[in-house]
Amino acid sequence: MTVFAFWNLHNQQLGHMIANLAATYDVDVFLLAECSMGPSQLLSDLNTNGSSLYHYVRNIGQEKIQIYTKFPARFVTSVLDGPRYTIRHLTLPAMAELLLVVSHFPSKVNWDEHSQAAESVMLAQEIAQAEIDVGHQRTVLVGDLNMNPFEPGVVNAAGLHAVMSKNIALNGSRTVQGKSYHYFYNPMWSLLGDASDGPPGTHYYSRSSHRELFWNMFDQVLIRPDLLDRFNNRDLRILDTDGRTTLLTANGLPDSTVASDHLPILFTLNL
Amino acid sequence: MKDLWPDTFVDPSQPKAPVAVLREQASLLGEKTNNLVTAEVKPLGRQIGKAQNDPFMPPDAEPEEEFRYIFYLIAPALDHYRYRLFTIGNNIELYPVTLYWSQETEESTKEQVTFAYNQEDLEEMLANIFRAPKTQRVIRAMLLQSEEREADDVPF
Numbered sequence: 001m002t003v004f005a006f007w008n009l010h011n012q013q014l015g016h017m018i019a020n021l022a023a024t025y026d027v028d029v030f031l032l033a034e035c036s037m038g039p040s041q042l043l044s045d046l047n048t049n050g051s052s053l054y055h056y057v058r059n060i061g062q063e064k065i066q067i068y069t070k071f072p073a074r075f076v077t078s079v080l081d082g083p084r085y086t087i088r089h090l091t092l093p094a095m096a097e098l099l100l101v102v103s104h105f106p107s108k109v110n111w112d113e114h115s116q117a118a119e120s121v122m123l124a125q126e127i128a129q130a131e132i133d134v135g136h137q138r139t140v141l142v143g144d145l146n147m148n149p150f151e152p153g154v155v156n157a158a159g160l161h162a163v164m165s166k167n168i169a170l171n172g173s174r175t176v177q178g179k180s181y182h183y184f185y186n187p188m189w190s191l192l193g194d195a196s197d198g199p200p201g202t203h204y205y206s207r208s209s210h211r212e213l214f215w216n217m218f219d220q221v222l223i224r225p226d227l228l229d230r231f232n233n234r235d236l237r238i239l240d241t242d243g244r245t246t247l248l249t250a251n252g253l254p255d256s257t258v259a260s261d262h263l264p265i266l267f268t269l270n271l
Numbered sequence: 272m273k274d275l276w277p278d279t280f281v282d283p284s285q286p287k288a289p290v291a292v293l294r295e296q297a298s299l300l301g302e303k304t305n306n307l308v309t310a311e312v313k314p315l316g317r318q319i320g321k322a323q324n325d326p327f328m329p330p331d332a333e334p335e336e337e338f339r340y341i342f343y344l345i346a347p348a349l350d351h352y353r354y355r356l357f358t359i360g361n362n363i364e365l366y367p368v369t370l371y372w373s374q375e376t377e378e379s380t381k382e383q384v385t386f387a388y389n390q391e392d393l394e395e396m397l398a399n400i401f402r403a404p405k406t407q408r409v410i411r412a413m414l415l416q417s418e419e420r421e422a423d424d425v426p427f
Contacts, residue, residue, distance in 0.1 A: 060346070060416060061354035061409040064380070082355040083373035083382065106382045115384070122341070122358065125315060133351070 002271050004029045006219060007264035008104065008144045010256060011036040015045030017242040017259055022046055024243025025266055030068040033104040033144050042068065062086035065102045079130045085123055087130045095271040096230070099134055101127055103143035113152060120153035120160050128182065140269065141184065141222040144262060148217050149188050157181040162222045164189035169225050184222035187236050192217055198238040202263045204253045219265050227269065235268035286390035289361050289368045290340050296397060297342065307417040308346055308410050315339035337362050337369065344409060348417040354409050357400055368393050375405045
């Protein structure tokens with residue numbers, strides 16, 4: 001079982017908390033966005049007390065996303081980088097190969113819904129090409145999409161085409177106007193709101209406007225059908241503690257004074 | 272039957288198509304890097320553009336459909352690793368061209384949508400992107416890692 005954690009750190013110095021996450025949840029792969037700490041600082045935090053030695057996976061063109069692994073970095077190769085995403089190929093010995101897409105999408109502060117949806121089309125096409133290049137569709141996309149699971153960029157067929165039901169995703173693809181589009185399964189739907197374990201979303205924002213969601217599920221993991229037999233919804237969590245310190249305020253909101261304005265997500269793949 | 276078509280559709284005074292400008296520039300990079308870093312222009316098909324940000328368009332203008340092309344940097348020695356440097360879009364009239372790219376400042380990196388209204392504008396914007404510190408860093412990283420890989424691959 002390979003444990004992945006994604007966290008948008010909001011440019012806070014959270015090395016100690018990442019080390020706590022590593023120790024508590026036995027994380028194999030850290031995927032970090034808005035990480036203002038350099039690799040030497042973070043590796044120092046990660047490797048101080050733990051029994052495992054973490055490695056920094058070197059970037060080529062993508063500087064916004066940092067990746068740390070428990071296994072040697074040579075098992076992670078760069079396939080493609082864009083301004084807001086990186087596509088890596090994990091080829092661990094005696095395990096299934098994995099195409100790992102990590103993204104930090106432009107926020108709604110800078111881009112409107114149309115632009116986010118247009119960028120999703122580009123990302124979807126890049127993923128499709130990368131899948132052809134590596135010869136399989138065991139693909140997982142994880143990141144801060146700055147869109148909710150129900151927004152056009154995530155749902156549209158020509159976008160990420162991520163659906164809420166495994167049964168639908170397992171159809172593989174569907175054809176719209178003569179063109180075939182592959183599905184992603186989006187398990188984050190099951191974590192929206194109060195009826196699931198854990199917080200109602202990964203990011204909280206409140207304005208004095210007529211339409212306000214308050215909780216958003218910007219941080220997501222999307223899984224291709226070819227990986228679904230290696231994924232269990234029970235192993236996907238929005239974390240509200242690093243194992244020692246709560247990441248929430250007394251009101252149950254992400255505490256950006258202690259940690260980040262985003263909560264980390266944790267998931268496991270049986271590669 | 273009378274042929275009502277003009278003899279030619281070519282107008283020598285017409286500017287080059289934006290994609291032709293990109294392809295010319297792409298062909299020049301390999302020479303400067305011993306082909307360790309090359310460039311490629313890939314059509315992305317027709318997409319909905321972002322006309323509403325064009326200062327010469329009314330603020331409520333609907334996004335238009337445009338032809339999109341991605342400009343990639345490629346490192347052949349790194350299993351053909353690709354880096355998406357920028358994207359352009361233009362409608363059937365070629366100009367204006369919309370450029371989608373990331374501009375780096377001291378504080379942050381911002382996604383930019385800018386407009387080139389003719390070939391000269393486009394060339395000036397491309398020069399700015401090619402000379403940007405981020406582009407230089409990416410090409411240097413690709414060169415260094417390609418050289419390392421080539422050294423690793425030398426048989427003994």
